[in-house]
Every structure is written in structure tokens, then in C-alpha cells.
Amino acid sequence: MPIPGFDRFYTQNDWRILDLAHRRASRILGRDPKTHPYANRLARAIMIFFNSGETDFGRLASMAVKRELSLSKTADESIGASVVCIPRDHRERQKQLH
Numbered sequence: 001m002p003i004p005g006f007d008r009f010y011t012q013n014d015w016r017i018l019d020l021a022h023r024r025a026s027r028i029l030g031r032d033p034k035t036h037p038y039a040n041r042l043a044r045a046i047m048i049f050f051n052s053g054e055t056d057f058g059r060l061a062s063m064a065v066k067r068e069l070s071l072s073k074t075a076d077e078s079i080g081a082s083v084v085c086i087p088r089d090h091r092e093r094q095k096q097l098h
Contacts, residue, residue: 014050021046021060028065042068 010018022043026033033039045064054060 017055017057017060018043018046018050020057021050021064024057024061025064025068028061029068038068 022039023033025042025046026036026039029042031039031042033042036042042064045067046060049060049063054063
């Protein structure tokens with residue numbers, strides 16, 4: 001899970017914890033930890049939680065999964081809110097008026 005530019009901030013043991021958390025969170029989410037479009041977003045979330053003091057890889061993974069699910073739910077809700085269903089006959093009437 002190493003991210004370019006961050007190598008100097010973490011020890012080898014820190015990277016091991018971060019990697020374990022990332023792999024576990026990816027597995028829980030059913031994602032490939034390397035190729036999924038949001039793999040880096042997940043990794044950065046884990047790093048943020050780690051930097052705030054959490055060092056248990058299981059808890060890091062759990063926190064990151066909850067964040068990802070929350071982001072997914074928020075995205076789904078905002079997409080759903082922007083979809084408006086207009087009955088076909090209403091659209092046809094609008095065309096006739098213009």
C-alpha cells in the first residue's frame with residue numbers, strides 16, 4: 001500500500017499495520033486493494049485514522065469501511081435526489097405548449 005511521497009513519514013512497522021488495515025478493509029468491501037478505483041481513497045482514510053492515534057489494524061480497517069460505506073450512501077442519496085421522474089404525458093403536453 002505504499003503511496004509515493006509518504007515513505008519518509010512511516011516506519012517499516014507502521015507500513016505493515018497500514019497495509020494489513022488496507023487489505024482487510026478492501027476484503028470486507030469486496031474490492032481489489034490495488035486496482036479498485038477508490039483504493040487510494042481508502043488508503044488515505046486509513047492513514048488519517050492512523051495519524052490520529054489509532055494503531056490497531058482491525059480497528060483501522062473497520063473505521064475505513066464505515067467511512068467508505070457512508071460515502072457510498074451519501075453519493076447514492078445525492079444521485080437519487082437529482083433524478084426526477086416526469087410522466088410521459090406531461091412531457092408531451094409541454095412540447096405542445098411550446
